[in-house]
Amino acid sequence: QVQLVESGGGLVQPGGSLRLSCAASGFTLDYYAIGWFRQAPGKEREGVSCISSSDGSTYYADSVKGRFTISRDNAKNTVYLQMNSLKPEDTAVYYCATDPRDYSGSYYLTYGMDYWGKGTLVTVSS
Numbered sequence: 001q002v003q004l005v006e007s008g009g010g011l012v013q014p015g016g017s018l019r020l021s022c023a024a025s026g027f028t029l030d031y032y033a034i035g036w037f038r039q040a041p042g043k044e045r046e047g048v049s050c051i052s053s054s055d056g057s058t059y060y061a062d063s064v065k066g067r068f069t070i071s072r073d074n075a076k077n078t079v080y081l082q083m084n085s086l087k088p089e090d091t092a093v094y095y096c097a098t099d100p101r102d103y104s105g106s107y108y109l110t111y112g113m114d115y116w117g118k119g120t121l122v123t124v125s126s
Helices: 105-111
Strands: 003-007 010-012 018-025 033-038 046-051 059-062 068-073 076-084 092-099 122-125
Touching: 010 068, 018 033, 018 092, 018 122, 033 068, 033 076, 033 105, 046 068, 046 076, 046 105, 059 105, 076 105
Parallel strands: 010 122
Antiparallel strands: 003 018, 018 076, 033 046, 033 092, 046 059, 068 076, 092 122
């Protein structure tokens, strides 16, 4: 069965960096779309970034473009989110998600994916 386990969250000062990891099991990562989503307290879930299954194209929310980078290591069945120049408004629970269908990245960032991890908390504060 599909399982996703996030790690790497924590407390970081504004301007700092964190790298989130998502260990996947129960499926082969290179055949699935995979992405990161976040939900801040009192706010709706937001699509942050994803990688398509068909050609590995990457997609980013406007709010994180130029600061966050998504990547995957198929050999380790792991996806990463490198977050630089962090801002207080990046504070949220970050979720890894995956989907076996071949939809566009913009679709996934808007509507979400089929399978979800439990999340890891990122707090950006001085």
